[in-house]
Amino acid sequence: SKKASSFHEFARSTNDAWDIDDEEDEDFLAPIHPSSLPPTLLSTHQVPPLPPQQPINTTIEPDTGPGPADRLAPPTAEVRLQHEEANGRVVVKSSSEAQLNTNTVRSTLQKQQSLPVRPIIPLVARISDQNSSGAPIMTVRDKSRLDKFKYLLSCPNTDLEELRKHSWSGIPREVRPITWRLLSGYLPVNMERRDLVLKRKRDEYFGFIEQYYHSRTDETYKDTYRQSSGPTPPSMLTHPVFERILFIWAIRHPASGYVQGINDLVTPFFVVFLSEFVEEDVENFDVASLPLDTQRNIEADSFWCMTKLLDGIQDNYTFAQPGIQNKVKALEELVSRIDEDIHNYFKRYEVEYLQFAFRWMNNLLMRELPLRCTIRLWDTYQAEQEGFSHFHLYVCAAFLIEWRKEILSMVDFQGLLMLLQNLPTIHWGNEEVGLLLAEAYRLKYMFADAPNHYKR
Template sequence: MSSDGNKKQFWKRNAAKVPGSIQHVYGAQHPPFDPLLHANLIKAGNKPPPATPGKPKKATTFQEFESITSDAWDVGDDDDELLAMAAQNLNIEVVMETANKANNVVFPFEPNTLAISPDASFASQGSPYADSRLVKSHSEAPIGSPREDLRKLSWSGIPRQVRPIAWKLLSGYLPANAERRESVLQRKRQEYFGFIQQYYDSRNDEHHQDTYRQIHIDIPRMNPENLVLQPKVTEIFERILFIWAIRHPASGYVQGINDLVTPFFVVFVFEYIEEEVENFDVSSLQEEALRNIEADSFWCMSKLLDGIQDNYTFAQPGIQRKVKALEELVSRIDESVHRHMQQYEVEYLQFAFRWMNNLLMRELPLRCTIRLWDTYQAEPEGFSHFHLYVCAAFLVRWRKEILEERDFQGLMILLQNLPTMHWGNEEVSVLLAEAYRLKFAFADAPNHYKR
């Protein structure tokens, strides 16, 4: 470095993000970073530097520079104290308070007119939540990030009437610019049906017939049966899954991918009907509507799988890593449950593989999966990263039932048939709030998984 000016610039580069500094975890607005609740954290993290009269002495050596700099080189127990304060403040009362408030959030948009802008907020929309912590968190968003505004609003759930367009925006399928949406939709839909014309006739070729046969076998096993067993729906799902497999030879079709079509398909059907889709004859929709639903479902599912494709490549390494991370996390947050399963030789892979492979779709009713995906799409890396904390919270949620089982068979039957059939938004909101608490404590400190 040739000058003192360059030295100063070098040492201060990215000063706000050096290791050891306190950073807000994304999603801290759900529950928001409350100045009253976390007063201790703010005091500990924002101590004003001591005033020094006169011109400060210029650092001539690294040791002198270190002695007058408060950043990543500081040594002490501050991090442990902060973590302890965070754990103390983020207790179950916070989880319940957040979950209850999440159930009462008003989504400030009318159906079919969803347009987001950098200066939209709960306050400007006249929501009763205008003076809440969500508005403060919203105001901290970087200017010019309309999709981030939508993510914040969507974390606590999206009303059914605006969910189709919100999901398309959150997944990145639709641009935030409203003027470009129609042209993008037309182009992507035409592109999908171009794939159909190009590839679908090859489904009976020798090198593709095994893929198509497996898809054809798996679709009738999906839920809800009243929907997927309709011939028109089966035909649509077969096309979507086959085209995706042909265009992604690194993984091809893997069992479990078929389940990921259903939430998108159901949500996009809601654009055209008011009743529940499980009891609706999909073939009664106009042909143009069916084509739109099919193409939109394909592209949004593709966007989802782009972020978790290592779950479905050879040997499924993504799932292996996540199950191992789940085991380590549970051993830290609930040692009794972890030791109980070790005692009866229950391997996490035996039950959690399906949780990762199907994103809990086989464990929850479809209505709960859709609500869960509202938050997954609002979280950065929701399907690939936040899902881990949801699985941990989900497992610990059944600690009483788990500890009551006294043999391997009983534990496996319980873990593969958890009683969630009557779950609704309230249970999912509590689950997500607890998952957020775990993320807050562990997300940026993976070594805290281990003892």
């Protein structure tokens, strides 16, 4: 039959339904990799040091095979913005405030229900690089970087600015757990206070469990519990761990409750903190074989670090999700300035940014990338000021432009949506993530004069 050339033609010609909730519940896990950024990409853009990340607090209906780790150090000098690129010109347009009303969102998501379901990235492909036993021998450069981290972490008071600078281009696997705890604001910089703070926060979390978890089937909390106790995650994870984390978070944040997709945001923390105790293949590791105290510590630390992350993007998950709406609109305006061809191509085939970018913002690209790439990405997000809330916008823009050739080769609405929902990143690793981050960094400073809503 004739291919549909617009959204409306496609919607009329198909009976497929995309159950966003079910699809989002299934895809859950993946691996670890430290990465790097080639220096050539930023040869014309020397960058200033990155300031500290600042946090902000979430219901949704729709839904390291190490590589060279410090080819690109974080920005250290003054920026020289250039409006002419070697391969073309940058079109700068005026921008309006990024606002989408609830009706527009509902209408767009209703359209999205007619779209084909996106295949889930196989677990094996997403986890394979977690197997540290197959890691190559550490190079002299890798050893030097690891020594820098160990020195910073052993100081009586860790210099967070220096730690962020070294973390931007990837954190060595051996020191990633403690570095993430520090960069997220969960651990204090003062070494003498760390053990005391960890004990207090872990006890506090299990105090919540004791106080609330037994009431999960009560009338007050049963809906929250039902939503947070979705499908059992892959074998490497103990399902009650995620169930407890999500349930406790939801009842402590009643303005948001449980949000579809938050389960994704627990996973990187859980895997990173698990890596402190697991040398073999994480995919097939039985968490229950660890000592009970170790299991409890991993669970509590994952809860608190996820909470710190969500505190910074809470408006993504409150009623009507204004944060995601604004970020999708900001992405549309940004892409219209970066690449008019892609922007106009979407308009020609009636592709709305919300149809593919909603999930990019809601799940921080975790459904688009293997977990090994997400963990590397989060090294930089935690090193960047407002990495999850602000820098992520530029990463999404760079991610979209990465597929420019493929996008412009599509000749109908269905083909475009299928491509955008099935981008072939399954074999991505540190090199690809490094290039993506370098381009996002370039865009961030090229559009430093962007409207305020880009910075939200």
